[in-house]
Amino acid sequence: MPELPEVETTCRGIAPHITGHEFQEIIIRQPKLRWPVPDELTQVLPGTVVNSVSRRAKYILLLTDPGSVIIHLGMSGRLRVLLSGAAAEAHDHIDFVFSDGRVLRYTDPRRFGSVLWTTSAPEQHKLLKSLGPEPLDDIFDTHYLFERSRTKQLAVKNFIMDSHIVVGVGNIYANEALFKAGIHPNRAANKISKERYQRLVDEIKRTLTAAIAQGGTTLKDFVGGDGKPGYFKQALMVYGRAGERCIVCGTVLQEIRLAQRSTVYCKHCQR
Structure with a gap:
């Protein structure tokens, strides 16, 4: 998707x-x-x-x-x-x-x-009116995400992929942001400190901003081309790399399923 x-x-x-x-x-x-x-x-x-x-x-x-x-x-x-x-x-x-x-x-x-x-x-519209904030808007900040997490016992990866919490953090970029923030994707959302949420918010914004910037090189594909910007695989650090070595520490990357979605992480770098 x-x-x-x-x-x-x-x-x-x-x-x-x-x-x-x-x-x-x-x-x-x-x-x-x-x-x-x-x-x-x-x-x-x-x-x-x-x-x-x-x-x-x-x-x-x-x-x-x-x-x-x-x-x-x-x-x-x-x-x-x-x-x-x-x-x-x-x-x-x-x-x-x-x-x-x-x-x-x-x-x-x-x-x-x-x-x-x-x-x-x-x-x-009924499909849009209950959506959470845009991840690149100022309203999506550490205070907002931390406060929304206090009653949430679900895995943090599922938490940030909930469009009622924040929109647009799909599976690929949730994997990437959690890795860069050093947070285990299966950790309970309400067990993560405010300081760690600060890093997660920063990494979500950085990861999405970088992906959008890379997509700018594909705009020509929408005129007479296939209209597919594609996923920005050259920048992915964990998603789709289960069984390969972590590019930071060399540990073999693990894969689990969360909410029926592939979730790849480093057991050494993410806690």
């Missing part, structure tokens, strides 16, 4: 090509995604202009005067910008056709993503 840096890169990749441009036509080839694609897209959007493109958690928002398109990439979804007339392939489900001849194409082989519509403020 694309994580926050990949979604942010997607958002930045498409924004310059569609902001300020007018929808001419919406082509829906497959209306059955995670939820049905609303008919309003074809009825309301033609003739309207994209005022802005933004992101909330892993949702991409296309804001127009009458309302907002809410896009989630699910497990395998992607967006790319093409020229009108580009042949559609098997999993190209939706085309947002613009009057200047460009097309924003939504592709999703597994159809776990969603394309929705709201006429209310998008932050009030």
Whole structure:
């Protein structure tokens, strides 16, 4: 599943090509995604202009005067910008056709993503209104995370992956941030000191910021390319490296399952 840096890169990749441009036509080839694609897209959007493109958690928002398109990439979804007339392939489900001849194409082989519509403020949509703060916002700080953890006995990795606590800290980057902070992923959230949460907050912010910065080199892939920023594997220190040596101490990295997700850690560096 694309994580926050990949979604942010997607958002930045498409924004310059569609902001300020007018929808001419919406082509829906497959209306059955995670939820049905609303008919309003074809009825309301033609003739309207994209005022802005933004992101909330892993949702991409296309804001127009009458309302907002809410896009989630699910497990395998992607967006790319093409020229009108580009042949559609098997999993190209939706085309947002613009009057200047460009097309924003939504592709999703597994159809776990969603394309929705709201006429209310998008932050009030049922999928967004209960979400926690963005990890790169100032509100997400040591005091906030420490206070929220005091009644939480679950593993700290599951705690920071809870979107009601903080959004966008997915499996890959949770593994990485916990390693850099020196915290065992299975330690109970309420057993971690404030000082250690300070380091964890710093590492979450640093890890995500670095991944987003690396994603900037892939923005060209959204125009006529595959629309896949990819995961930034060259920077990963533990995720996907079970059985290999820790790059800090040389200990063999261990793998466990937490909430059905692969969790890799160093038993020497993480306590």
